[in-house]
Amino acid sequence: MLRIAQAFDSGQWSVIASASVKAALLTLALPLAGCGAGGFSLEKAAIDRSIVTSSTPSSSAPPASSDTDSDQTTIGNAVSSADIQELGGQAVPWANAGTGSRGAITELMELKDGGLNCRSFTATRESFDGVALYKGELCMAGAGGWRMQEFKAL
Numbered sequence: 001m002l003r004i005a006q007a008f009d010s011g012q013w014s015v016i017a018s019a020s021v022k023a024a025l026l027t028l029a030l031p032l033a034g035c036g037a038g039g040f041s042l043e044k045a046a047i048d049r050s051i052v053t054s055s056t057p058s059s060s061a062p063p064a065s066s067d068t069d070s071d072q073t074t075i076g077n078a079v080s081s082a083d084i085q086e087l088g089g090q091a092v093p094w095a096n097a098g099t100g101s102r103g104a105i106t107e108l109m110e111l112k113d114g115g116l117n118c119r120s121f122t123a124t125r126e127s128f129d130g131v132a133l134y135k136g137e138l139c140m141a142g143a144g145g146w147r148m149q150e151f152k153a154l
Contacts, residue, residue, distance in 0.1 A: 067099045079138050080146040101127040
């Protein structure tokens with residue numbers, strides 16, 4: 001270690017110090033030279049009109065009909081299989097894995113009119129395109145199946 005210190009004692013410190021000072025001055029001078037030589041100027045900056053941005057218009061159109069049809073079927077299955085007496089007015093949750101939609105069925109009531117057994121309901125639909133409220137009616141069809149009589153957005 002002593003030999004290394006002796007090598008620098010012989011006057012090499014001035015060479016190293018002078019090289020580092022030159023590097024530091026060069027590092028500071030180059031950016032300033034670019035600005036002084038007519039580089040960036042806010043007065044000369046122009047607006048780039050080639051970039052056009054806009055927002056999409058809000059759509060009041062209903063969601064894609066295939067998704068709505070699939071969700072309508074899922075809601076109909078939940079309404080037809082619900083045990084109204086056991087629910088006691090509680091909401092019936094539903095979810096459609098095919099569309100990613102979900103919601104709750106409320107105001108579920110059973111109506112019997114002239115031998116026709118129907119169920120009226122209100123359902124929410126939460127999906128990627130927003131939240132919607134639907135009013136519907138499902139009635140017993142022949143052979144024990146159910147048929148959607150009404151399903152409309154409110």
